[in-house]
Amino acid sequence: MCPADIAILKPHLHREFLGLRTQLETANAPIKTVYxxxxxxxSVVAKxxxxxxxxxxxxxxEGMTGSALVMGDERSMHDCYIQLDAEVLSxxxxxxxxxxxxxxxxxPFLLRYVHYFHLQASFTGLINARLKLENRLARWLLMCGDRVDGDRLTITxxxxxxxxxxxxxxxxxxxxTLEGRGLIRSNRGEVIIRxxxxxxKMANGSYGRPEAEYARLVGHIH
Structure with a gap:
């Protein structure tokens, strides 16, 4: 994002700490806040x-809620809520x-992010239809690992x-299966990437292509 856009956004942004399951968007309801x-x-969840x-x-x-607003709509098609405790600018x-x-x-800049998000979602649909659960789990853990500090994910x-x-x-x-291969350690309510x-390798080609597109369109996640 260019410095001029950061400057015009900054006075309107409010820092918040949001806990697990905090609802950010509700399916078929007007969007009230962008995070x-x-x-x-x-997590964006279809129901x-x-x-x-x-x-x-x-x-x-790497991202934001409110993609529908960027594309000119006012409603979210899906639910969106906090999966891991988050610090956000609203x-x-x-x-x-x-x-x-x-x-x-x-x-135009935010549309590049929205395009990436749609690529991510399309790959999720392909992968959920064609790959085994352990492949999908490996991809999901990698994606979460890209977005958190450290190797611990608090998840049930x-x-x-x-x-x-x-x-x-x-x-x-x-x-x-993943733990038996030494890839993770799974405790009650926690997964540690090892x-x-x-x-x-376990993700079987399902991880990397959308991430590369994000780097091309927007920049590296970290």
Missing amino acids: FFESGIG LRTDVDAEVGIIGL IDVVSFTSLLSESPTLR HEFLSVMLGARRPGVTVALQ DRAGLI
């Missing part, structure tokens, strides 16, 4: 009905949309089942 992440992770849902995208320090929707109109460069099996669109017993087996290179 730029400085730490933590948000067919109450008992059928799955994560379709994640947002960390801006109300009225100020944000006004700045999008005021700046000739802000919307129940939450992982939503993130991966899988039943809890299957998630447990996938975690045991072998990142091994996880990349």
Whole structure:
């Protein structure tokens, strides 16, 4: 983002600390606030009905909520909530949309991020349809690892089942598979990444291409 756009955004940004499950966007409801992440992770979750849902995208320090606003809509298609405790910079929707109109460069820059996010989501759809659960889990852990400091992820099996669109017993087996190969250590409510290179191999080609596109379009995540 160019210095001029940072300057016009800054007076409207408010720092907040948001805990697990904090709702950021609600499906089919107007977006009220845009959040730029400085730490933590948000999950974009698609829901067919109450008992059928799955994560379709994640947002960390590389990104923001409110993609629909950048594209000219006012409503979110999916739910979005905090997956790992986050520090964010928030801006109300009225100020944000006004700045999008005021700046000739802000919307084009943010559209590059939105394009990347759609690439991420499209790969998630492909991978969820074609790869094994342990491959998908490896990719998901790598993506989260890109967005947090250190190697520890605070996450329950129940939450992982939503993130991966899988039943809890299957998630447990996938975690045991990765742990048995020395790639992670899984404790109650926590996963520790031990072998990142091994996880990349386990991801079976599903990790890396959207990340490379982010670097091309926006810059490196870290």
